[in-house]
Amino acid sequence: MKKSLPYLLLVPALLFTVFVLVYPLVQNLINSVCDVSMIKGANGWVGLHNYERIFNDTLFWHSFRNTAIYALVGTLLALLVGLGFALLLNMKLGRISSIASFLYMIPWVISPVVAGFAWKWILNDRFGIINYWLASAGIVKLGTSWLGDPGTALFCVMLARIWQFYPFAMVMFLAGLQTIPQEQYEAAAVDGATMVRRFFYITLPNLKSVSSVLLVLGVIWSFNDFNMVFVMTRGGPMNSSMVLPVLVRELSFVHFDLGRGSALSIVIFALLVSLSYLYLKLIAGKESA
Amino acid sequence: MKKAMLTSLMVILALLVLLPFLWTFSTSLKPLNEVNKFPPEWTSVNMSLKSYSDMFFYLPFSTYTLNSLIVASSSTILTLLIGSLAAFAFSRFQFAGKNVFLLIFLLSQMLPGASVIIPLFQLLQKVGLYDTHVGLILVHTAFLLPFVIWLLYGFFLAIPRDVEDAALIDGCSRMQALRKVILPLALPGMGATALFAFLGSWNEFFFALLLTSSDSTKTIPVGIGLFVGEYLDVWNQMAAAAVLFSLPPLILFMFTRKTFVKGLVAGAYR
Known part of the structure; x- marks a missing residue:
């Protein structure tokens, strides 16, 4: 009894894990080699035909590139x-820093x-405040449709995504900054190192492991991100901001091609x-370091 | 001097960061003819809370709110129940395969919703749970579990073994020890975890969008997500819905920020 309790x-x-992990994976593998339509039902084995169609589809490669x-770019930015916000908050201005960190985390x-x-609303071509400001400053012409232009749509969504993800990086960096031994800075100050040198030779090296964990986690999460793209552009206009998770929905729930x-x-x-494998390697490295 | 400069920099950055929300909030208070006015203005004499009652009247937001509350609270309770059993096992027993199980839970946290949605959709349809609260609760619970287990595992580990051993010596069974000794001590941690779970389910969009179809099961994010672009003429009501929907997360966050941040940092490393 005692042995089997855990x-x-x-x-x-x-x-529950079987319900969301094992079963879906097996069922997906079965689906993927069959012709399964939401309307016409399952029509049997088609081999690797579905994969062939995906890899021969320019939309897939375009979405892959977008994703x-x-x-990557979104996470890096x-x-x-x-990091900038974390450095600012780490100046320790007491109550103000505490309030500021609360406000900066809201996104x-x-x-x-x-x-x-x-974001969609402030970027609105006619009534958005951003367009109005930029136009008043003479930077763009009035009525510029940022989300309606295939050239800028993806970057606008990325901007919103950066805005949503940076607080996480900020908190992690702040925690990292607070673990840097104060003696290192004091020693450097004695040696007459400038603030810039101290940043590059003490602060940054000490943040190396937290940065790599953040980078991989951020890439994984953004790679999976469906919400921001779907709400702001649905992958449009003309698929210009299409990413892989949105494309899955498009194929399965708009074209009804479940296979x-x-x-x-x-x-x-x-x-x-593959990305998760990288993440595991990183945190394993951190523990042994 | 330096302090004053840094303070003003912080204030400017805060305004910049909060710009989308401030603009949305301003929109939610304006009558329709002023929402669609050019040049746009931040304030107006005609500001009122009218959109906040209109949204319940013209759009089905009262049903959505009820659905969101049902789904988020049920998922939270279910996840915490199941999660604390697993976390208890991990924190108090040595058993074969422990690390493998821990790894499974860690990895399932990385799982993209997009790569499991089709089978889940098929399964829920087959068993008649598609477009039901129960179906969505089960899926949310499953997706919240790994993170909740990791969080609780950390909190349970922090409770000294001695306390529990003392209970066992005094004649408690293992389960009694869990219920009477560990749970009360773990209560603050469990509270923070419950907050995570609740917010996770409350804010969740992808599954809620694809696993529901009727107004009687849709949650608030689905309502907002679907209406953006389709009800262009009522931006002020949509803005009001967005503001109201954001209040519970904001208030919860305000009171539990310390634990929240601690959990965030710990969660990423495990």
């Missing part, structure tokens, strides 16, 4: 912003749907497993 305690949690840019706490809505959607899901899953 396993018994795990059973409910494991059942990679969105995840969010880390930079987060992370708010639902992504609300965030997407708010092809499942094949794409498997592709996304494979990409994510």
